[in-house]
Amino acid sequence: MSALARTPRQIGNIVRRNRKALGLNQTQLGEKSGLRQETISLIETGNPAAKMKTILAVLAALDLEFRIGSRTKGSAKDIEDIF
Numbered sequence: 717m718s719a720l721a722r723t724p725r726q727i728g729n730i731v732r733r734n735r736k737a738l739g740l741n742q743t744q745l746g747e748k749s750g751l752r753q754e755t756i757s758l759i760e761t762g763n764p765a766a767k768m769k770t771i772l773a774v775l776a777a778l779d780l781e782f783r784i785g786s787r788t789k790g791s792a793k794d795i796e797d798i799f
Contacts, residue, residue, distance in 0.1 A: 725762030727771065732760045734778045749777035
């Protein structure tokens with residue numbers, strides 16, 4: 717699966733979608749990533765204060781990875797419409 721995110725909210729949507737696809741609730745993902753359920757909730761709602769280290773732990777628990785690429789010409793709103 718490949719997904720594009722440009723905002724904390726979009727990252728949260730990706731995390732939520734993948735967590736649900738794996739049949740996990742927030743508590744289970746928290747246990748798998750070494751975080752509290754409350755932290756998973758904050759990430760999924762797009763809290764911009766989430767630390768990169770925390771997001772990477774959640775992505776690893778979901779068997780996802782973080783990649784950086786050149787920005788496409790579409791606006792963030794165009795990307796949101798995909799989700």
